[in-house]
Amino acid sequence: MIHPSKIVDKMFENDAFSKWLGIKRIEDGAGKSVLQITVRKEMLNGFNIVHGGITYSLADSALAFASNGYGRKAVSVETSISHTQACKEGDVLTTHTEEMSLSKKIGIYQITITNQHNKTVALFKGTVYITDKNWEI
Amino acid sequence: MIHPSKIVDKMFENDAFSKWLGIKRIEDGAGKSVLQITVRKEMLNGFNIVHGGITYSLADSALAFASNGYGRKAVSVETSISHTQACKEGDVLTTHTEEMSLSKKIGIYQITITNQHNKTVALFKGTVYITDKNWEI
Amino acid sequence: MIHPSKIVDKMFENDAFSKWLGIKRIEDGAGKSVLQITVRKEMLNGFNIVHGGITYSLADSALAFASNGYGRKAVSVETSISHTQACKEGDVLTTHTEEMSLSKKIGIYQITITNQHNKTVALFKGTVYITDKNWEI
Amino acid sequence: MIHPSKIVDKMFENDAFSKWLGIKRIEDGAGKSVLQITVRKEMLNGFNIVHGGITYSLADSALAFASNGYGRKAVSVETSISHTQACKEGDVLTTHTEEMSLSKKIGIYQITITNQHNKTVALFKGTVYITDKNWEI
Numbered sequence: 196m197i198h199p200s201k202i203v204d205k206m207f208e209n210d211a212f213s214k215w216l217g218i219k220r221i222e223d224g225a226g227k228s229v230l231q232i233t234v235r236k237e238m239l240n241g242f243n244i245v246h247g248g249i250t251y252s253l254a255d256s257a258l259a260f261a262s263n264g265y266g267r268k269a270v271s272v273e274t275s276i277s278h279t280q281a282c283k284e285g286d287v288l289t290t291h292t293e294e295m296s297l298s299k300k301i302g303i304y305q306i307t308i309t310n311q312h313n314k315t316v317a318l319f320k321g322t323v324y325i326t327d328k329n330w331e332i
Numbered sequence: 333m334i335h336p337s338k339i340v341d342k343m344f345e346n347d348a349f350s351k352w353l354g355i356k357r358i359e360d361g362a363g364k365s366v367l368q369i370t371v372r373k374e375m376l377n378g379f380n381i382v383h384g385g386i387t388y389s390l391a392d393s394a395l396a397f398a399s400n401g402y403g404r405k406a407v408s409v410e411t412s413i414s415h416t417q418a419c420k421e422g423d424v425l426t427t428h429t430e431e432m433s434l435s436k437k438i439g440i441y442q443i444t445i446t447n448q449h450n451k452t453v454a455l456f457k458g459t460v461y462i463t464d465k466n467w468e469i
Numbered sequence: 470m471i472h473p474s475k476i477v478d479k480m481f482e483n484d485a486f487s488k489w490l491g492i493k494r495i496e497d498g499a500g501k502s503v504l505q506i507t508v509r510k511e512m513l514n515g516f517n518i519v520h521g522g523i524t525y526s527l528a529d530s531a532l533a534f535a536s537n538g539y540g541r542k543a544v545s546v547e548t549s550i551s552h553t554q555a556c557k558e559g560d561v562l563t564t565h566t567e568e569m570s571l572s573k574k575i576g577i578y579q580i581t582i583t584n585q586h587n588k589t590v591a592l593f594k595g596t597v598y599i600t601d602k603n604w605e606i
Numbered sequence: 607m608i609h610p611s612k613i614v615d616k617m618f619e620n621d622a623f624s625k626w627l628g629i630k631r632i633e634d635g636a637g638k639s640v641l642q643i644t645v646r647k648e649m650l651n652g653f654n655i656v657h658g659g660i661t662y663s664l665a666d667s668a669l670a671f672a673s674n675g676y677g678r679k680a681v682s683v684e685t686s687i688s689h690t691q692a693c694k695e696g697d698v699l700t701t702h703t704e705e706m707s708l709s710k711k712i713g714i715y716q717i718t719i720t721n722q723h724n725k726t727v728a729l730f731k732g733t734v735y736i737t738d739k740n741w742e743i
Contacts, residue, residue: 210378212385237348240396246349247392247408252385259377271384272575273547273596275412275686277714277733279707295729296690300598301546303688303729305716318706318714320731322547322688324574324598409712410684410733412549414577414596416570432592433553437735438683440551440592442579455569455577457594459551459684461711461735485648486657511622514670520623521682522663529658533651545658549686 199223199264202330206263213256216249220260226294226302228261234286245282254306254319257290262302262323266330269302269323280316287311300325336360336401339467343400350393353386357397363431363439365398371423382419391443391456394427399439399460403467406439406460417453424448437462473497473538476604480537487530490523494534500568500576502534508560519556528580528593531564536576536597540604543576543597554590561585574599610636610675613741617674624667627660631671637705637713639672645697656693665717665730668701673713673734677741680713680734691727698722711736 200223207213207220216238222229232253240246254276262269282288288308296303302325308317337360344350344357353375359366369390377383391413399406419425425445433440443456474497481487481494490512496503506527514520528550536543556562562582570577576599582591611634618624618631627649633640643664651657665687673680693699699719707714717730 206378208378209376209380210383211374211376212383213377215374216385237352239346239348240350240393241343241345241347243346246347246389247411248349248353248385248389251388251392251411251413252383255384255388256377271415273412273414273577274384274388275410275549275731276388277410277707278408279709279714296688296726298690303547303690315707318731320686320729322596409735410714412594412686414570416572416577433551433589435553440553440684452570455594457549457592459733480652482652483650483654484652484657485650486659487651489648490659511626513620513622514624514667515617515619515621517620520621520663521666521685522623522627522659525662525666525685525687526657526659529662530651545689547686547688548658548662549684550662551684552682 197266197330197332199225201332202263203260205332206260216252218256223260223264225264226261228257228290228292230257230290232288234282234284236284239284247278250278250288250308250317251276253288254290254308254317257292257306258304258321261292261304268326268328268330272322272324274321276317276319278317280314282310282316288316334403334467334469336362338469339400340397342469343397353389355393360397360401362401363398365394365427365429367394367427369425371419371421373421376421384415387415387445387454388413390425390427391445391454394429394443395441395458398429398441405463405465405467407463409459409461411458413454413456415454417451419447419453425453471540471604471606473499475606476537477534479606480534490526492530497534497538499538500535502531502564502566504531504564506562508556508558510558513558521552524552524582524591525550527562527564528582528591531566531580532578532595535566535578542600542602542604544600546596546598548595550591550593552591554588556584556590562590608677608741608743610634612743613674614671616743617671627663629667634671634675636675637672639668639701639703641668641701643699645693645695645699647695650695658689661689661719661728662687664699664701665719665728668703668717669715669732672703672715679737679739679741681737683733683735685732687728687730689728691725693721693727699727
């Protein structure tokens with residue numbers, strides 16, 4: 196089996212938007228992904244708090260990295276997110292990925308995002324379809 | 333009643349991330365918002381297709397603009413999105429907002445995103461809580 | 470291709486719970502299902518309105534019938550529902566199924582439930598995984 | 607403050623459908639509800655496994671009981687469920703309620719349903735709006 200980090204290396208290498216987000220990969224793994232960003236001014240909305248799209252994007256990247264880490268290509272099927280706490284410029288946001296269910300074809304992940312005070316700022320759930328195609332590196 | 337466009341003007345004025353996305357407001361309204369972006373290179377993920385976070389962000393902005401257009405401040409409670417078609421650099425994405433339900437406290441919106449060929453690329457559903465605070469401009 | 474009604478006949482034949490619900494099949498089809506029930510006393514919750522589980526069950530049956538109507542076995546992957554209007558004893562509830570997206574492996578359906586006054590009482594979204602197994606009858 | 611069990615007593619007392627389900631209340635609490643049912647023949651669908659509506663109904667009752675346990679009337683705004691494992695006649699299903707977020711107006715609950723082998727059979731997420739009305743008993 197290819198090491199999950201090799202797969203995520205490849206996915207991340209050309210992921211321009213994850214790079215724009217300033218994503219740091221803290222931990223890679225099969226069914227696991229800990230990512231971190233620091234909120235910048237250009238990520239804020241008109242209320243001067245982080246745009247919901249930023250936390251979604253962070254969680255969505257974690258979903259892709261976690262679910263592809265097993266070596267088979269996985270694609271997102273349905274995702275949902277609740278934004279439970281406002282985030283400000285300078286906040287450090289971290290994903291925590293929990294694999295809730297994994298069958299041959301379907302994986303379900305809960306991804307919680309916390310800030311630097313360990314407060315939950317967003318609850319994300321993602322469902323992926325696991326294809327028959329293997330990652331080749 | 334304040335005209336919806338005035339409220340959206342105010343929300344959009346300082347919305348740095350919506351500006352980074354290059355959002356063009358095609359139509360404002362109470363319970364309505366047609367927004368448009370053109371996909372840029374820096375919005376792509378490692379598969380060279382648009383990052384799910386971009387389409388989510390576009391829909392999330394439309395949700396905010398549509399639900400605040402009535403004059404009371406509304407906040408997102410729960411959102412979900414399915415990405416049904418890959419998008420590439422140069423694609424022009426447009427939101428179509430449908431108000432599915434509106435009570436005193438809760439609004440439910442379905443936002444469909446289509447590309448320049450009028451193909452649906454994402455299905456978004458957003459639920460907002462309508463506060464007691466009025467917009468003052 | 471097997472006629473959708475034949476497949477739904479077979480699914481419905483032994484569906485004890487759909488029968489308990491008193492489901493009437495108004496229309497069968499590939500990607501389509503119009504079902505109807507009348508609310509009975511035993512379907513009410515402690516507020517004397519229909520239990521959310523009843524409208525969910527009705528929509529979930531419609532999802533199964535619609536998505537299996539193409540001739541391949543389909544299984545529910547993720548479903549969500551918002552209950553937008555209370556229903557009372559004697560109300561007649563009808564499903565309206567819209568196929569939002571259909572690929573080789575994934576189907577997404579929006580199922581709206583209305584009452585006898587044509588008011589929307591619930592908004593349901595269901596995602597199914599389409600297996601490789603054909604219905605054989 | 608009224609004891610949560612008193613509120614749930616009152617809600618449950620006239621909840622005809624929860625009774626039809628054969629719900630046993632194992633634990634009541636503010637933001638907490640452990641419920642249990644045993645799958646009966648009439649709860650099965652055409653595949654001879656439990657109808658998705660049954661597990662949804664169980665979780666939905668747990669959501670209502672947990673979120674009303676604080677003494678203010680709470681109403682469901684949006685719910686979603688994934689059915690991750692088939693259940694058969696005789697299976698004993700138990701809810702586990704986790705309060706993911708609680709603000710003045712909005713509560714978010716994750717409810718996991720397990721069978722008698724402690725396997726997860728369904729993942730439910732429910733969002734409630736907390737009204738200003740107190741329970742009076």
